[in-house]
Amino acid sequence: MEIYKSLKLDLNFKTVVTIGTFDGVHIGHRKIIERLVQTAKKSQLHSVVLTFFPHPRMVLQKDANIKLINTIEERSRILEQLGLDVLVIKKFTKDFSRLTAEAFVSEILVKQLQVKKIIIGYDHHFGRNRAANIDDLKAFGNMYDFEVEEISAQDINEVSVSSTKIRKALNSGDLKTANKYLGANYILSGKVVKGKGLGNTLGFPTANIHIKESYKLIPKHGVYIVKATIKTQTVFGMMNIGTNPTIDSNNQQSIEVHFFNFNEAIYNKNLVIELLDRIRDEKKFDSLDHLKNQLQKDRLTALQYIEKCHAQ
Known part of the structure; x- marks a missing residue:
């Protein structure tokens, strides 16, 4: 797996991308990553995860007390074990959070990541003030020639798991539940x-x-x-x-x-x-x-x- 710690990339291949913090890389996340890796192999593309560090809440809400399930090194190691081709770790800043949805798509997804397909959750929001949604992403896909595969609410909710639930379990000493939700x-x-x-x-x-x-x-x-x-x-x-x-x-x-x-x-x-x-x-x-x-x-x-x- 290749790891990039900036968005100054020089990729000479087309990609299938998913985006998210992926703290814990729990069983819900794993479902997305497995789908990403399978799709990339089938379509002869490279699988890419675009993730962010520090956690956006640390930057935007000054929530310095938030504790993460994984260090960034642990997260990288788990994603590599799942067969990912490329991990891009974007430093999350206030300036980055102000990027418009179209600039994010055109400058990062299209120009830097060479995206041909995006696999993303139905409730994904992005761009300044998280104002753009899955429908906007599909519209950008038509404009910039990439496909959007939406992971349905049913698929995500079927695995009723969240990083927040795992943090609560660990804080209360309920290791069995935490490990079950993590799938590890x-x-x-x-x-x-x-x-x-x-x-x-x-x-x-x-x-x-x-x-x-x-x-x-x-x-x-x-x-x-x-x-x-x-x-x-x-x-x-x-x-x-x-x-x-x-x-x-x-x-x-x-x-x-x-x-x-x-x-x-x-x-x-x-x-x-x-x-x-x-x-x-x-x-x-x-x-x-x-x-x-x-x-x-x-x-x-x-x-x-x-x-x-x-x-x-």
Whole structure:
């Protein structure tokens, strides 16, 4: 997959395009991407996703608190796995939001993206103040010689999913619903950094994960069953997201993973952690012994889950 981070393109091929933020690349999004990729192959065109970053709400509503399901790197990786040919990441700015619908079509879709077909949802709006709709796009298609395939309300609503619903599920600790809507396991991507070594004293050494993107949604505090691929090896473990209230009083959030049957040094390694299931809320224990006993129970719960659901 080719990735472009501006609209200064020099494409020497015709394309089929879809447009959107695609945060989470959930099962509704996947339906659109699969249709896009199939159509491109059938029509001997290249499949293109035009996406935007930062999220338009961050720019237009100054909603700096919005948390996204994917970092832009995660989104790119998922789209590549779905067989996309070209990803164009347009920096979203206030100036860009003021572009008229016709300028957007003629300058970007036609001139830069070499569009021959657009696949888009029935409720798509675009251009300044999002004033243009699917009917306007079809009219532009007649003017500029490209086809518009509309994804019907029935097709989209059949998969009653939205990025907002997934964010709410993750914030409430409902990982099962989030993963079901995503059609994949929720992921956290970050670098392993040195922690305080407190896990070692409990017999549960942990890898401390630092996520640099402040906009990335961190699920509700608690203990999760996870897996990661480390040097081509699939490794399972359990992860705590929280403030370690039994041990620490500074109320600072950390993400710590204890991997099972794994003791290699992985400091400064970048890991992608898949969240498989949620065991419990984080809580404060009366003593370190009580915490250690609970960690043993969590470990047993995780291993039973892995044995049942992920037997090799």
